[in-house]
Amino acid sequence: MGKASKSSGNQRQQPQPSKATGWRSITARGIARRIAPYLGGLCLLAVIQVSDVAQTLDLLLYDLITTLRPAASGNKQPITIIGIEENDIQRLGWPIDDGLFCEAIDLLGKNGALAIGFDIYRDQGVGPNQACLRKRFRNDPRLVSIFNLASGIPAIPGTPQLQQSYNDISLDHDNVIRRDLVHVTNQNKATVAFPLRIVEIATGDKQLRQEIEASTSANTWLTANSGGYFRETNAGLGIQRLLLFREPGSFKTFSLSELLDGSIPNEAIQDHMVLIGSTAPSLRDLYEVPHSRFSKGAMQFFMPGVEIHALRIAALVDQQNGQLVQGFVMPGWGNLWITLLTAGAGLALGEAFLTLRRSVLVVVTTLVAVSASLMILLVNYVWIGTIMPVAGMAIMAGSAWLRRGVVSQQHQQQIKRLLGQATSPAIAKQLWEKRDQLLKNGRFEGQQLPVTVLFSDTANFTTVSEHFKPAELMDWLNRGMAYCVTAITKRGGVVNKFTGDGMLAVFGVPLSDDPKADARAAIEAVIEIQDSLVKLNAELAKEGAPANRMRIGIHSGVVLAGSMGSTERVEYAVIGDTVNCASRLEGFEKDRHVGVLRVLVSSSTRELLEDELNSSLHWDEWGEIQVKGREEPLLVAELKMGSEQEAQQARPNQ
DSSP states (O other), X not given: OHHHHHHHGGGSOOOOHHHHHHHHHHHHHHHHHHHHHHHHHHHHHHHHHHTTHHHHHHHHHHHHHHHHSOOOOSTTSSEEEEEEOHHHHHHHOSSOOHHHHHHHHHHHHHTTOSEEEEOSOOSSOOXXXXXXXHHXXXXXXXXXXEEBTTTTBOOOTTOOGGGEEEOOOOOOTTSBOOEEEEEOSSOOTTOOBHHHHHHHHHHOOOHHHHHHHHTTTSTTSOOTTSTTOSSOGGGGSSEEEEOOOOSTTOSEEEEHHHHHTTXXXXXXXXXXXXXXXXXXXXXXXXXXXXXXXXXXXXXXXXXXXXXXXXXXXXXXXXXXXXXXXXXXXXXXXXXXXXXXXXHHHHHHHHHHOSSHHHHHHHHHHHHHHHHHHHHHHHHTTEEOOOHHHHHHHHHHHHHHHIIIIIHHHHHHHHHHIIIIITSXXXXXXXXXXXHHHHEETTEEOOEEEEEEXXXXXXXTHHHHHTTSOHHHHHHHHHHHHHHHHHHHHTTTEEEEEEOSSEEEEEESOSOXXXXXXXXXXXXXXXXXXXHHHHHHHHHHHHHTOOOOOEEEEEEEEEEEEEEEEOSSOEEEEEESHHXXXXXXXXXXXXXXXXXXXXXXXXXXXXXXXXXXXXXXSEEEEEEEEOOXXXXXXXXXXXXXXXXXXXXXXXXTTO
């Protein structure tokens, strides 16, 4: 080898590092381009999970299935509710005298009630007969008094520990009751759940508590990540399970006045567990339940707290009798594995077919099948997180399509939208003519610009969506959006971003000459949008479709504008307090919305308007309001437009 090396001396060709380096570079770029969409898809999945989007949608789906699922009646349960109704308050006053409760308790005891749960805080007596109520609870072993751990409210004084119980309930982050806090272990003698204490006193059997404590690993019990929950820490406190709902309002229920008048049939009390609690709306012991999300009628459905306790007692009674529908809740690790499997399937299906059309068809069909299967399981009391598996398959299939060439096409479309579709042709022309000054390394440099921001959103979109198929819903939404885009772009505004059923528009970017003109353009745009929506809603009414109503927030100030993103994906963005304020104005007190269009305008925008224009408009002063994310309050007024007739025509559910 040594001689050969010497003999080849000057004849040996010099290496070409540029080619080798280029080959390695191309390979690295190819690998990066191949895996980047997949990494992006996984990151998006993580965002959907961590941002609570998946949990919110899973809970919404759970509420829908719970509402639609046939439910047993509570009428056959040995449970009777004595409700304090509005008529009772008018007749007996509020707070009700302790002496009247003594009479009620004596009547229940005389008629053979097994246990009497007093779901009313009475740590401080009412009236001259306070001693009688405390005596009853001290001496009658059938009585159960409540206390509240979270609020620190004690039980009725003198109540023995074995007749005390906590009535704390489990609320999800959206203030909906879906869970039953069955039991908390390793507590003192008094700290037993209200329903469990009543069942134990009524039956004299404490084996149920032992059974519950011994089965803490069962899949019927909730954890912070089981079912559709994600990091719902309260779901991991104590021993909890999903609340088994029965037909709302089906428990035997009578008023306190009926009890005192002796008009309740004896069979509704004898050998029953009786709960005394408030049912009057004015007492505000009402809670949202899954049925509240999809309630029909003029008023939202709420369930009294005493009925919720009745549901919990009924579940315990069924468990004692071996008749409880236990169901199954997928633990967090199971949800993770299912998500990974469906994500892998989506990636495989996205890569498996030569044509994109066939791949899309197969993926969509599979998605429908997976979604339907998970919902059928939920109907049968098997709760597996649905959104993450479905999202995993869809996102990873989309990532595969991006790898196959969609990325480059999307980039081109993004450039076109920036230079033409989301702006007026005149603005697009200016951008193109001044691209050398505005662009650096293919990006708009960051700059601070005085602008007017317009944020819009479609009102009652969730309710409206129930009336349409997906394609019809998109058409309905786009018809309204089209008028908005036209009104904005022809006045020099830029539709910077579509936010689902809304949009973010900016007047004054990326070329800003006159902030006053930008503010005026924004006001003129919303006036045109108002007129266009009135005409559109007249057409929709003829078609039998719901009206298109919008909320808009307008605020003027300085933003940071420029290109944001990576070398693979970049977009023109506007950020800052001005954008936040406009967004918060749009979403502020949504219930204060009458008419086709509600427009809230900050004082910073009104100050830019000419006096003549400002005085010609009708303003409803809202005064100072505090918006999230901002220390200083905003002075806000509503721009009133349209007639009362138009307002009536645009009301929801009309």
